[in-house]
Amino acid sequence: MPSLRESLRALPSIVGVPLPFDLNDAPENPRDLTVEWLLAAIDAGVTEPHAATLSTVDADGWPDARVLILKNVTENGAFEIATTLGSAKGLQLQNNPRCALSFHWASLARAVRIRGVAERADPATAATDFAARHPDARALVLAGAQGSIIDDTAEHERSLVEARRLVASAPDTGSSDWSVWRIAPVSVEFWQGDPSRDHLRLRYDLGADGWVHHRLSA
Numbered sequence: 001m002p003s004l005r006e007s008l009r010a011l012p013s014i015v016g017v018p019l020p021f022d023l024n025d026a027p028e029n030p031r032d033l034t035v036e037w038l039l040a041a042i043d044a045g046v047t048e049p050h051a052a053t054l055s056t057v058d059a060d061g062w063p064d065a066r067v068l069i070l071k072n073v074t075e076n077g078a079f080e081i082a083t084t085l086g087s088a089k090g091l092q093l094q095n096n097p098r099c100a101l102s103f104h105w106a107s108l109a110r111a112v113r114i115r116g117v118a119e120r121a122d123p124a125t126a127a128t129d130f131a132a133r134h135p136d137a138r139a140l141v142l143a144g145a146q147g148s149i150i151d152d153t154a155e156h157e158r159s160l161v162e163a164r165r166l167v168a169s170a171p172d173t174g175s176s177d178w179s180v181w182r183i184a185p186v187s188v189e190f191w192q193g194d195p196s197r198d199h200l201r202l203r204y205d206l207g208a209d210g211w212v213h214h215r216l217s218a
């Protein structure tokens with residue numbers, strides 16, 4: 001039986017079929033390319049193309065990362081996400097808004113990585129986002145603090161049943177814990193895998209005079 005190392009070594013990587021990407025056509029602003037790549041991923045049928053890894057830093061300087069859903073890219077290029085204020089990431093963003101967001105679309109051999117500063121959107125935006133969520137997702141938020149330790153499974157299930165009942169009987173019930181964040185990017189890197197391994201890396205950096213972009217060595 002092969003070892004895990006052997007099994008991992010035998011796996012192919014960067015097997016996606018690259019889409020055309022001409023660096024000479026790179027737009028001035030990373031927003032346009034972000035939207036183009038997101039729409040291309042949707043069109044190509046990528047599974048959950050809006051799933052991204054959000055990395056934050058805690059009060060002790062430890063990095064932390066988890067997957068979440070991208071809600072939108074705003075007109076001025078901010079990446080919108082939503083979560084609870086009391087979760088680890090919610091607390092970390094309130095303490096240190098510097099964060100990173102990364103996407104990987106394996107079937108297209110594409111990845112995008114963003115570094116930026118998160119700003120909390122107004123409560124009305126959070127309320128609108130919360131109302132648009134699936135009833136079960138709303139119930140989960142209403143049932144208890146995200147990330148809190150479940151000592152008593154029966155109690156947890158009771159709270160969930162109660163919260164589901166509340167959502168069914170009063171669908172307008174909101175949550176002051178729900179928050180929307182807009183991550184204003186300071187750098188955005190687009191990575192397009194190449195079968196020859198001369199991958200294309202294009203990084204946009206926000207400077208005093210606006211965005212500049214460079215090709216990076218793979």
Ligand SMILES: Cc1cc2nc3c(=O)[nH]c(=O)nc-3n(C[C@H](O)[C@H](O)[C@H](O)COP(=O)(O)O)c2cc1C
Pocket residue numbers: 048051064065066067068069070082083084087088089090146147
């Ligand atoms: C595909 C996918 C989508 C997710 N979307 C969200 C989301 O939009 N918001 C969120 O708070 N958690 C989302 N989660 C759960 C997070 O990954 C994480 O478990 C949770 O937010 C707690 O993270 P934290 O303890 O670091 O705050 C998602 C998980 C997966 C796998």
